[in-house]
Amino acid sequence: MMSFKLRSPWIAAGAAASFLLVALAVKFSGDPKTQTAGTKGIPVSVSQARVMEFNDDFSTQGSIRALRYASVTPKVDGTILEIYVREGDRVKRGDPLFKSDNVRQEEALKMAQRDLEAASFATEERQEALIRAKADLERVELDYQRFAELLKEGAISQSMFDDVFTRYRQARAMVRSAESMLSSARSSLRKAQAALGIEEKNYRDTTVYAPMDGMVSKRMAEPGEMGRPGVPVLRIDDPSSLEVQAFLPAELYPKVWTGKTSITLEDPSGLYREELTVTTKAPVVDPVTRTFEVRCRTQGSPYKVPGAMARLTVHISSRKSTGVPSKGVVQKEAGPAVYVISGDTAIEVPVATALRSNGWTEITSGDVKEGMVVAVDGASMLSNRSKVKIVRRIP
Known part of the structure; x- marks a missing residue:
């Protein structure tokens, strides 16, 4: 019993020393670049506000179609006896296409x-x-x-x-x-x-000939069927000259101009990307769909064929403004705000926002200047004059 009592104080002292070493290790561990003087603040990542270019763009889908095409119909009534071409065949002007009963x-x-x-x-x-x-x-x-x-x-x-x-x-x-x-x-x-x-x-006229050079894109009848004037048997497209068609919302009508507004044409699979200019704009807005049609001319290629879908980005305008990372814009009851970091304190700054581009948001009003440090990740957890601890700086 005596030996146990003598040993107990030494055990207690050793345990206390071990606890102190662990606490010191935790305090001084980690990357010194991510530590601040305050260790009790809310952890945030930060970035600097910067002046950058913001694009007012509208993304939509469009369709590619032939600029020149012909729906070929019989010229006389009668049973279709022969069709000389198939879908995908190339034809020259004057080539025989099909023959009706004569x-x-x-x-x-x-x-x-x-x-x-x-x-x-x-x-x-x-x-x-x-x-x-x-x-x-x-x-x-x-x-x-x-x-x-x-x-x-x-x-x-x-x-x-x-x-x-x-x-x-x-x-x-x-x-x-x-x-x-x-x-x-x-x-x-x-x-x-x-x-x-x-x-x-x-x-x-019982034998119908190709009215233009092109490719047979659709065959709508077969031999033995009755042919009538005005009822198409074949469709021929000129794949070398195409146009892109899209329908835009009515609110963009005053912002889109023929010969000026540019549109980026992209294949959904990333096979091509091309800058085009609006060549045709509908004179009116459709009262049912509240949209208007625009068209852009382009050249054909193995990857661009009539009937294909395309991804379009309509470039409405572009301007340089102060921007901050979009994650740093917090929606408050009074409106959007950002937190400007001063030392280890977050200052709430009400702002007005407009365009977004590549993860950044344009600031159109509010006391946010180029070079100011703003909270990004963790900003939603802050309130005015919250203490913060910077854990990462975003370039």
Whole structure:
């Protein structure tokens, strides 16, 4: 029992010394750069307010479409017999695309050809009849002139002259009649020629040809189906000349200008990025959707094809202002505020904010100047004149 009592004070003294060493180790441990004189403040990370460029941007999605395209339809009614192209095929202007049933057009063409032959034959007959009538008139006219001289000389009687004069008048009437009939025949010939031209066109129209260079982007019918004018069978796009289409909210209408406003076009997969300029702006805002259309022209590429979606950033404006990290802006009952660090004290500064860019917020009013140290991480835990401990400085 005596030995236990003598040993106990030494054990207590050793325990006290160990506790003191641990406390000192905790106090002086850590990176000296992250320690401050105050060790009881709220831990925060800080950064400096800086003057930087803020962009007033609007992000949306748009679609890429061909600037030039054609919806190809049959020109005549009829069953589609053959389609010579498939989706993805390249075509040149004038290449045959598809053919419709042409039996009816072929019969109509043959009939028009026969009508033209008949009209041509009738015209030739009328021309020959006119030639004969004119020859008769010339012969009778000579007799008429000769008998008129004889009548003046008293060599013939009046009745003989009257007979010749009657034949002369009849010959003139025959010429006029032949001329009229020839004119009618020629008119019929012209009508027959026009009718033949129409039937030839109808026959040719049973085969439809490419109206432009491009690529067959869509096939909307198959052989055996009924084709009608105005109902598309194929769509051809020119993939070399494209435009980007987007619909923007009405509040941006006065801020977007044709030929001035720039738009960044990006592929969602990051395959391309391109700066474009608005080339077309709708003259009105759609009253139903409260949006307006804008378009930008661009060039085609293996990654940019009609029908694809694209990510768009509309650049409305840009300006330089004082900014702070967005995490350092705290929403208070009276409005947004930031905490400016002075020594080991956080001073609450009410501010007004505007644009955001890359994790920074623009300060448009409030006593925040370039170079001031503001709280970032941990700012939401502060109140005016809170004691702080800086644990990290953000560049």
